Amino acid sequence: MGLGDQQANMFSYNFVRGMLLLFNVLLWFSGLLIILTGIWMQTDFKYYLKISDGYTIYVPYLLLVVGGILVFAASLACSCIVRVDPTMLIVYGGFLIAAMFSLILLSIYIYDYKDHVIAGLPVGIEKEVKHYNGLGSISNANTTLIDYVQNKLGCCGGKNHLDWPKDSLPSSCCWRDDAAKNCTKTASGSMHEGGCMPKLVTLINTNLSSIGVMLSVLALFPLFAMVFSYSLASASRRMDYQSIS
Template identity: 75%
Template structure:
């Protein structure tokens, strides 16, 4: 009776470990999907705020897309070896999870460094856009035929780097004004119709908040492969110990 109870306890523990590994595989799959969506967001909407800085890198979104895709693919395949309890594949998967954990940690550190580079280069980037405003279309970055500085000033409701005085006299763009009607000439302004706050502090706050959130997210997601690795090695060890056979 004691031996039977012990065998039952072992099987219950075994099934618990397998269930937890399946759970963390699912969480890892969603983590990969979240990283992919973050990469898409950085490549589309948010990049227009980053491109004004000389520290902008086109590779960061693609890096997130690649890592997220690998996590989704690996987590999908891992469900098979978890259900079938293949000890050799579980050990290999555990090694992959270790690599995934360190990759996410390194990516988190890189995002923090990237954020600092972008913010440091912002003043020079805004100054460049202001000085190049009105140049040929080939020299000015455009989003749907709107210059980058116009895009930032319209969406963040700001003007210049520190304020409207950063613009040359009598050359304020319409994006500096609250009233953006076609007949509005922003050079004939009244202070109450101008965006009184400069773009630099708003951009710094926006970029710092969002990229810090991405870095924190990657650090938290690194816990998923850590726990999955523990359960993967535990399941491989338990299956060898009790002589568990594959189930089809």
């Protein structure tokens, strides 16, 4: 083999290793992004989902687990990429295939969960209105979930303020936070007359659809990393064989 061929092979070898390192870093940041998304769903976004009868606690934790595994695996993979261990690269490639399909399946599950949550909104809001007493805190009582949603989204009831029993509109239906619990006597222009259902549907559909799209796009990173991982393992073995011969 000539000097030119050796230089070309070395350039190709270094290029593949550099690209694998790049996609491994992207995979690490992908896992971190998924973790942050799971935390957000369990904190700021939780109460918009919890008011639905289709709410489940498992989705945020599923995101945290998947994101944590990606961050951990990408961190460990750096050593085998730098040292170029062909056997470990092949094992890592197998993990990347599993990671790619896991992200795709998780994306599909998020879309299904979105439809399930939206379908459960009417029943969930009806229960909140029916059992409302205005007591307790949002951390330990479901009775204030409807207050939280109405205050944050500027709405009242499910379809409109008429969903509440006569003479029992909560203060969260009023524009002013310091209004009395019963704001029935407040002028109509000073209360939220629009319902929460349309706003909740838009909010949940937009955010969960975005998460689903994000997971689908992030699945490309383990795909490309897998290609470069197998390519680097093959190139390493080929160079070792040529150096021996």
